[in-house]
Amino acid sequence: MREGPSRADRTSAVVTTVTARRAVRPAVWWGLLFGALIANEALTYRSTFPTMASRREFAATFGTNQALAAIVGPGHRLSTVDGVVAWRVFGLMIIVGAIWGLLAATNLTRGEEDAGRWELLLAGRTSRRRAAWQALLGLGAGWSVLWALTAVATTLAGSSDTVGFSVGESLFYATATTASAALFLAVGALASQLTSTRRQARGLATAAFAACYLVRLVADGRDGLGWLRWASPLGWIENARPLTDPQPAALALVAVLTGVLAATCVAVAGWRDVGAGALERQREVETAIEARGRPGSPLGLAWHLERWVVLAWIAAIGGLGVIFGVVAGAADEAHFASTVGETVAQLGGQGAGAQAWIGYLFLYVAAILAFAAGAQIASLRNEEAAGHLDHLLARSASRRAWLAGRLAMAVCLVLGSSVTAALGGWAGLHRDATGLDAMLRAGINISVPGLFVLGVGTLLYGLVPRFAAPALYTLVLWSFVVEIFGTGLTDNHWLLDTALLTHLGPVPASPLQWQDITWLCVIAIVAAGLGAVAFDRRDLSGA
C-alpha cells in the first residue's frame, strides 16, 4: 500500500504544528492584553469623561499634541469613544504587535535553525520551501489567535450601549490593530532567511521596524509631512483609520506586502543552504590563532560579542534624540507648545515650549533604554543557557569578573545612549535656547530607569535566571503603559509609584528629582550586589 503523499503531508503538518504550538501560547497572552486594553478604554470612556465639556477638553489637549501624535499617531474625533479607542490603544498596539511579530518569527524560524532542530524537521519527507511555508502557516496560527481575541474583545465591548461599535467596525479595528503583527511576522521570517544567526535576524528585522517607525514618526511629528506616511507600512496601518474613517485599501496594501514578504521568504528558503544566510558574505579570515584583535578575557569577549549591539543602540538613540529635538522645536514654532503644558505639569514639570516637549518625549527614550537594559540581562541568561559560560568559568575566569564585565558593557550602553540622546536632542533643538547643560541633565534623567533595570535584573538573574528577562520586560511595559495612560487618568500614587518612569520629571522642563534618582540608583546598586552574590552561589543551568 502506498502511503507516500499522506506521510509527506503529515511531515509538513508537524512543522506547522510545532511552530503554531509555540506561536499560539504567547499570542494568547498578548491577545488577552490587547482585548483588556481595548475593552477598558471603550467601557470606561463615559465614566472618565462624563460631560461633553470634559471630552472636548481632552480632545483639545491631546488632539493637537504633536509630540504624542509623533509617538502613537494623530488622533481624530477625540471627543468620541470611537476616536479615543482608535487613537490611544491603537497607536500603542501597532508598536507592540510589530515587536511581538518580529521576535516571534525570528525565534521560531532562525532560532530553531540555530538550535539544530530545524534540520531534524527537514530530514523528514519535506523540502526546505515546503517547510518554510508550513512554518509561516504556524506563525499565521499565532497571529490568528491574536486577531481573534482582539476581535472578540472589541466586539463584546463595542456591543455595550455606552460604546456602540458595529460588528463590522469591530472586526476591521481588530484587523488593523493586529496588521503590524502579521506584517512583522513576515519581516522576521524573511530576515531569518537572509541572515545566518538569530541575533542577526533579530537585528535586521528590528532595523526594518525602526526605519518604518521613524519615517512614520517624522510624518506625524511635523505639519505638512503627512504624505510621508505612505512611505512606511506602519503609516499605511495608521491611514486605515479604524472606527473613525475606515480605509480598507490601506490595509489591503499591508496584506499585499505581507504576502510578498512571505512568498520571498519561501523562495529564499529554497535556494540557500540550511544553517547559512542568503546574505552571508565570504570574507578573508585571519587563520593565525594569535592575531591582533582577538578577545582574550571575559571582558574582551563581552566587547567582541556585544560591541555592535552597544554601538548600534548608542547611535540609534542619538538619532532618536535628534528627531525628538526637531519635533519639539517644530511643535514650539507651530505654537502647539501650550497644549503639552498640562501633561508636563502632571509629570512634575512646568511651562510649555520646546523644553517641555523634549522633556516629555525623552521619557519615551528612557523607556526604550530600560528595554535595552532588559535585553542585556536577557543576553546574560542566553550566554549561560547556551553553555558558553562553562568554557570560561571552567578555566581561570571567575563568575564575578564575568558578570562585572557584562554589566560594565550594559552600563556603557545605557550611559552612552543617554549622552548621545542628550547631544542629539540639543542638536535637534539648535534654534531653541535650551542649553547643552540642560540637555545633559535630561540625559542623566533618562539613564536612571535603564540603570535600575540593570540592577534589579542582576538580582533576578542571580536568583531566578529563567524568569529575569520576562519579569524585566513586563516591568518596562507596565511602566510605559502607566506613563502613557496613568498620569492623565488617576492620581493614585500607589499605582503610579509602581511604574519606573513616573519617578522621573520631564527634564529639562523640570529639575532633576535627585531624591528619587538617588533611591533608584541605591536600590539598583544593592540589588546588583545581591544578584552577584546569588549568582556566585547558584548552579549554572542550561536552557
Add this chain to the structure above:
Amino acid sequence: MVPAIRTSGLTKSFGGNVALHPLDLEVAAGEVVGYLGPNGAGKTTTIRCLLGLARATGGTAELFGVDAQARPARAHGRVAYVPGEANLWPGMTGAQTLSLLGRVQGSVDAAYRAELVERFRLDPSKKVRAYSKGNRQKVLLVAALSSRADLLILDEPTTGLDPLMEQVFRDCVADARHRGQAVFLSSHILSEVEALSDRVAILRAGELVEVGTLAQLRHLSALSVDATFDSDPPDLSRVAGVVRAEVHDNQVHCQVVGSVEPLLGVLAASGVHQLLSREPSLEELFLAHYGADGQGRESAHA
C-alpha cells in the same frame, strides 16, 4: 603528594532528587582514571561540582588541594576541561575561539597547539557555526590539550569524532600521561576507558559502586557469546560460568564469567554451526552485575 582530585562526601541534590550520593574519590597526580556509568548516572554532575559550575549540596571537592567550590578560579589554574556538549560561540572562528580559550586558560603551548591543529585536521579559519559536531569537539580538545594543564577533565570527549580522530585523541591522552598529567576521563565507551585508564571508577544512579585498576575489576568482565546450532540447542544454563542464557529457536545468547573452557566443551559436543564472541557493552555489564533491582550483582557473584 597532593592528589589532583579529592572529593569527600561530595553530594548533589536537585530539589528532592539526589543526583550524587556522598562521593569519596581520589585521583593521583599523573594518573588516568576512567569514570564510567550509563547515561544519567551522575558523571557530568560530578564534574560540574568538581569545577564549581554546580554548587555541591554537601561534602568537599578539591583540585590539587584547592577547594573548587569556595575558590573555583584558583582551583582551575592547573585544570583544563572538555565538556561533552561542544556549545561554542557560533559567530567566532575556530582560531578566535582557540585564542580566547588559551588566554582565559592562562597558559598555552603554542607550538603544541599548532601541532594539534594539524593532527586533528582542524581548519581554524571557519566559523564555529560552519563546523560539524566533531570539528567543534576538536576545537575544545585542542584548547584543553594545548594548555598542558596538570589535570585534564574530559567529559565524554570523543563525542562526534570519527575513528581516525578518536585514535589521535587516544594518542594525545597517552602523551599527556607520559608527561605526568592527570586525566579524569568520563565516558560510557568501555573500550576507550580500558585503553587509556590506570584505574576505573564506576558510577550507578549517583553512587560509586566500583573503583580499582582494570585487573582488580576483572570480576566484572563477562564474555558475550552467540551460538547457532544445526538442531535444538543444549541447555547451557547449567554450564559453569554461564549466566543469562537466552534461547531463540536454534540460537543461544549467553554471557560467560571466568573461563570459557566448560562452555566450549559443551558447544563442541552439540553441533554448533556458528560461534560469535565479543566483549560485552557497558550496558550488558551493568545489566549482568548491577541489575535495576540490585539483585544482579549477587547472582553474578554466586
